[in-house]
Amino acid sequence: MHNTEIRIRGYHLDLFGHVNNARYLEFLEEARWAIFDDKLNLEDLARGGFAFTVVNININYRHPAFLHDTLCIESRLSKVGSRSAVIRQTVINKKSAVPIADADVTFVMLDAKSQKAALLEGRLKETLLQTIGPESSLETG
Amino acid sequence: MHNTEIRIRGYHLDLFGHVNNARYLEFLEEARWAIFDDKLNLEDLARGGFAFTVVNININYRHPAFLHDTLCIESRLSKVGSRSAVIRQTVINKKSAVPIADADVTFVMLDAKSQKAALLEGRLKETLLQTIGPESSLETG
């Protein structure tokens, strides 16, 4: 599990004073990069010929966020399949704990040679689990 | 059904020469605004106290898009439920017809007074169908 905080600025907001849909994906990406900053093993693997590639994002927008709000983004590996895995990211308002958004981000480790999703087994799977898992709630399917 | 074209520029691309995940949501939003430009009824309704509010986006990233590619975005109302509806948006490479991304965008018409999702019936439902439907494939659930 990993936590990132983001403070809402004027340039994050749209016409209605809300954070724009697209901007949330940048916040989620910021949180994922922060994980790789802290625990670099995944990136090492990337250098070994695997590219972290997002194939699906399913995001719920729960409540709007406003100027000066501080958002907390919690990220954890929620599922490891045979060739894809899911990071669950939850965004809440730090002060009020109101849920702002939550997303399941499905990714594969693209094998640079074959241009196909690599099998998530052995050292690759271990590294994923060490980096953003394991979680007691982890499903392995 | 509605079509929008977007040409990929240098500033759309990330480090790997691909269009960034968050930028695709801006492309999809551009396509949705273009619908409202052409067929203004929905916006009239918004002025009448209803706010078009996205509550979920489920997007698949199929193939990367590159510099100078022209993307075609097709948008159509794919489902009208009792209080929410879905716009299906499909992004393909104009030249090669390679699928780039597709998304289901679920929205509600937020009633400004009650701050709840309005019932999609009567004139509200008709306007939605006139603006981005009807489609032969339309499911009503």
Place this chain on the structure above:
Amino acid sequence: MHNTEIRIRGYHLDLFGHVNNARYLEFLEEARWAIFDDKLNLEDLARGGFAFTVVNININYRHPAFLHDTLCIESRLSKVGSRSAVIRQTVINKKSAVPIADADVTFVMLDAKSQKAALLEGRLKETLLQTIGPESSLETG
């Protein structure tokens, strides 16, 4: 001289209903890319070992732009120096002709080998003039 039109969408706007400062630089970049789309010689040169590199942007924000405004961006080469040149870009409201913003964008043609600004002479200068000039008002300094 080259003209590009951009229509203001909700996601372009900030909290105050204005187009954000940073977003204008994307609009200006869009207009510059559109030049290269129409007249490809400059890009050919880029392939020949020269990279179009912006070294300064001096932008005046004159009046705000609002939702649904259509902006016209006029771009022209305004000065060709020995190692740098300037594109002047003017943004006006299409309907009212109100000036929105104007910018001088100074660029060099970076020589990939030496990593220094190339002399703008001979074929390089000709190509620049053919692509976004010549203008009667062109200063050569």
Place this chain on the structure above:
Amino acid sequence: MHNTEIRIRGYHLDLFGHVNNARYLEFLEEARWAIFDDKLNLEDLARGGFAFTVVNININYRHPAFLHDTLCIESRLSKVGSRSAVIRQTVINKKSAVPIADADVTFVMLDAKSQKAALLEGRLKETLLQTIGPESSLETG
């Protein structure tokens, strides 16, 4: 004087692995908001009928920034004129101290009633100086 740090992520970078021109303006704006976060007097004034409004940005791009670089942004009030003032913002690479970009951001305090730039005198001027000044190098013109 005020310092902000920003870490370069993949989504900040363009095709050439460089931070895009427009993104730098977001970094500068982030740094300016951080000032208002720490020292809120300016915002109080804004509530009193004055809107902080940027009228010109003159930015030099010195050297490219790359993935994982940490940038330091130093912001200080460099000039207070009768109706406008200038914040000088300098971006350097934290590790190498290589200059990345520097900008003069000229702003006015727009009077909400008259829609004109307010005179920067009395309490308004004091608040500006207290918030992001005074600097020994401050010019008053």
